[in-house]
Amino acid sequence: MAKVIFVTQNNGSMEVEGDSGSLMELAVANGVAGIDGDCGGVCSCATCHIYVDPADFDKVGAAQEVESDMLELDDKVTEYSRLCCQIDVSDQIDGMTFVVAN
Amino acid sequence: MQFSAEELHSNNGAVVIVGASHAGVNFAFNLRQQGWTGSITLIDSDPELPYHRPPLSKKTLQSAELKSTPLKAEKAYNDHNIDFKLGNKVTAVNHLTKQITLDDGQCIHYDKLMLATGCRAFIPPISGLEVNDSLNNRSIFTMRTYADAQAIKAALINSVDKHVVIIGGGYIGLESASSFIAMGAKVTVIEKQPRILSRVTSAVMSDFLTELHLNKGVELLTDKDVIEVKPLANKNTHKQVVVCSDGTEYCADFIIVGVGVRLNTQLALEAGVDVEQGIKVNEVCQTSNEDIFAIGDCTQQFSSLYQRWIRLESVQNAVDQAKLAAQFLTGKLPQGEPVQHTVPWFWSDQYDCKLQIVGLSEGYDELVVKQESAQQFSVWYFKADKLLCVEAVNYTKAYVLGTQAIKQNLLVDKTALQSGDALSKESLFLAVSS
Numbered sequence: 285m286a287k288v289i290f291v292t293q294n295n296g297s298m299e300v301e302g303d304s305g306s307l308m309e310l311a312v313a314n315g316v317a318g319i320d321g322d323c324g325g326v327c328s329c330a331t332c333h334i335y336v337d338p339a340d341f342d343k344v345g346a347a348q349e350v351e352s353d354m355l356e357l358d359d360k361v362t363e364y365s366r367l368c369c370q371i372d373v374s375d376q377i378d379g380m381t382f383v384v385a386n
Numbered sequence: 387m388q389f390s391a392e393e394l395h396s397n398n399g400a401v402v403i404v405g406a407s408h409a410g411v412n413f414a415f416n417l418r419q420q421g422w423t424g425s426i427t428l429i430d431s432d433p434e435l436p437y438h439r440p441p442l443s444k445k446t447l448q449s450a451e452l453k454s455t456p457l458k459a460e461k462a463y464n465d466h467n468i469d470f471k472l473g474n475k476v477t478a479v480n481h482l483t484k485q486i487t488l489d490d491g492q493c494i495h496y497d498k499l500m501l502a503t504g505c506r507a508f509i510p511p512i513s514g515l516e517v518n519d520s521l522n523n524r525s526i527f528t529m530r531t532y533a534d535a536q537a538i539k540a541a542l543i544n545s546v547d548k549h550v551v552i553i554g555g556g557y558i559g560l561e562s563a564s565s566f567i568a569m570g571a572k573v574t575v576i577e578k579q580p581r582i583l584s585r586v587t588s589a590v591m592s593d594f595l596t597e598l599h600l601n602k603g604v605e606l607l608t609d610k611d612v613i614e615v616k617p618l619a620n621k622n623t624h625k626q627v628v629v630c631s632d633g634t635e636y637c638a639d640f641i642i643v644g645v646g647v648r649l650n651t652q653l654a655l656e657a658g659v660d661v662e663q664g665i666k667v668n669e670v671c672q673t674s675n676e677d678i679f680a681i682g683d684c685t686q687q688f689s690s691l692y693q694r695w696i697r698l699e700s701v702q703n704a705v706d707q708a709k710l711a712a713q714f715l716t717g718k719l720p721q722g723e724p725v726q727h728t729v730p731w732f733w734s735d736q737y738d739c740k741l742q743i744v745g746l747s748e749g750y751d752e753l754v755v756k757q758e759s760a761q762q763f764s765v766w767y768f769k770a771d772k773l774l775c776v777e778a779v780n781y782t783k784a785y786v787l788g789t790q791a792i793k794q795n796l797l798v799d800k801t802a803l804q805s806g807d808a809l810s811k812e813s814l815f816l817a818v819s820s
């Protein structure tokens with residue numbers, strides 16, 4: 285079980301809870317603005333871009349090659365960027381905050 | 387083109403959207419997000435909460451527990467004040483009274499009508515090839531809806547020998563083949579043309595995918611025309627026999643028909659708007675009737691990028707047209723500037739291969755293959771010096787660089803591409819091409 289917070293571009297913040305699936309699916313299921321997930325979670329669209337809190341970055345780790353290449357498509361990429369369809373919802377991310385990039 | 391002031395600034399009025407899939411749903415949400423205050427009614431004959439179609443032939447079919455991948459959460463529709471009617475077919479449009487009629491007899495008025503009616507699987511006129519949803523023990527299926535995926539999964543589980551014959555070697559047929567193989571089925575793919583995917587890609591890509599499927603154990607047959615389908619005689623089974631024009635026969639527990647689509651343009655025709663290869667729309671997705679719009683698979687639009695009319699069947703096109711139409715209706719498009727059309731992109735996942743495509747290769751006169759390994763390569767399609775399209779297999783870097791080059795109209799150094807060096811922006815892009 286993980287409780288996480290999404291902060292959107294209009295500075296809204298939403299606490300959501302889940303225990304399986306990807307962070308993108310959790311965001312879509314809760315209608316988090318800015319997470320579209322157009323490809324359904326297969327790392328092909330880059331519409332699920334989030335920033336991880338630098339202090340917690342180790343908990344999710346860096347993107348794999350396909351994902352980091354895909355992130356290059358978004359001008360807003362930073363070293364703390366991830367595509368959240370590639371992050372699993374698990375105890376590991378409990379309590380974390382994610383800022384939606386778009 | 388001229389937009390009337392009223393058109394750009396009236397953010398209210400009743401919007402009715404026919405079709406709640408990638409195009410219709412994205413349009414509804416975009417419209418609200420852009421500030422539309424009038425009513426939004428979203429109608430679909432499919433009773434399922436609107437879902438992603440691409441996973442149907444990929445993840446959905448393979449997952450142990452069959453479930454759809456919703457486009458949006460159910461509560462999001464309420465939160466955005468989008469009224470949806472699922473399980474209702476729109477049977478008529480009257481463009482004079484601006485009304486649509488549902489199959490239950492209900493009439494709904496519209497100020498703006500959005501046709502996001504997409505397409506349906508095509509069943510070629512072959513003797514015995516009938517898809518009958520109401521049959522209990524069906525053995526012939528198409529792959530377009532969640533109900534199709536459910537029925538196919540059940541057929542596989544119930545079949546004795548788990549032998550499926552797929553008619554048509556297009557993306558949907560090939561993705562289904564890879565899913566069936568993953569589920570331990572025996573798969574035969576029958577393609578009419580001399581090579582698979584011949585309509586959409588080069589021989590280089592067809593050859594690679596042919597090899598891939600053969601290696602995974604698919605029986606892949608090309609240049610074969612199916613002329614008849616008949617139940618297996620004298621046997622107490624539901625097995626079918628697929629008969630080809632060269633006399634060969636293939637026995638199947640069940641059959642998937644994946645030979646392309648027919649567009650749902652009946653309502654558009656009834657409304658009297660221009661329809662050719664698709665519903666013709668201008669650069670802001672408006673049809674020849676100013677109050678009727680169309681987006682997604684059912685449309686045909688002039689591409690400023692490729693300088694010709696194009697019709698696309700992709701999530702990207704559905705989503706981008708949805709955004710564009712919503713921006714137009716809410717007066718959010720920058721005035722006096724030409725509308726920027728986005729670059730088409732598409733993906734397909736088969737086995738452990740990730741295929742990513744950007745641009746359209748049609749009309750190319752040269753192709754360059756950039757190969758990293760047997761399983762990782764990309765095909766770059768040029769017309770003279772202009773890059774038209776990149777197809778990448780397990781090579782996202784190539785896909786991303788191709789996207790940047792096409793979007794920004796950059797000149798690509800073909801020599802750098804042909805060299806053994808790793809791909810990089812610095813070595814690949816020469817300058818801005820004219």
Ligand SMILES: Cc1cc2nc3c(=O)[nH]c(=O)nc-3n(C[C@H](O)[C@H](O)[C@H](O)COP(=O)(O)OP(=O)(O)OC[C@H]3O[C@@H](n4cnc5c(N)ncnc54)[C@H](O)[C@@H]3O)c2cc1C
Pocket residue numbers: 404405406407408409410429430431432439440441442443474475476477502503504505506529530531558650653681682683684698699700701702704731732733734735
């Ligand atoms: C199995 C499969 C795999 C795919 N894989 C990919 C992929 O990997 N990548 C990719 O980019 N694209 C893929 N596609 C294509 C993609 O799904 C389509 O391009 C996309 O769904 C188009 O969306 P749309 O909203 O325009 O049309 P559709 O998805 O066709 O939706 C149209 C909707 O309109 C409804 N409708 C039509 N007429 C009426 C009526 N009279 N009354 C009520 N409702 C009506 C239909 O029920 C339907 O739900 C795939 C498609 C399939 C079927």
Ligand code: FES
Pocket residue numbers: 308320321322323324325326327328329330331332367368369370
């Ligand atoms: S949902 Fe498409 S890349 Fe994450």
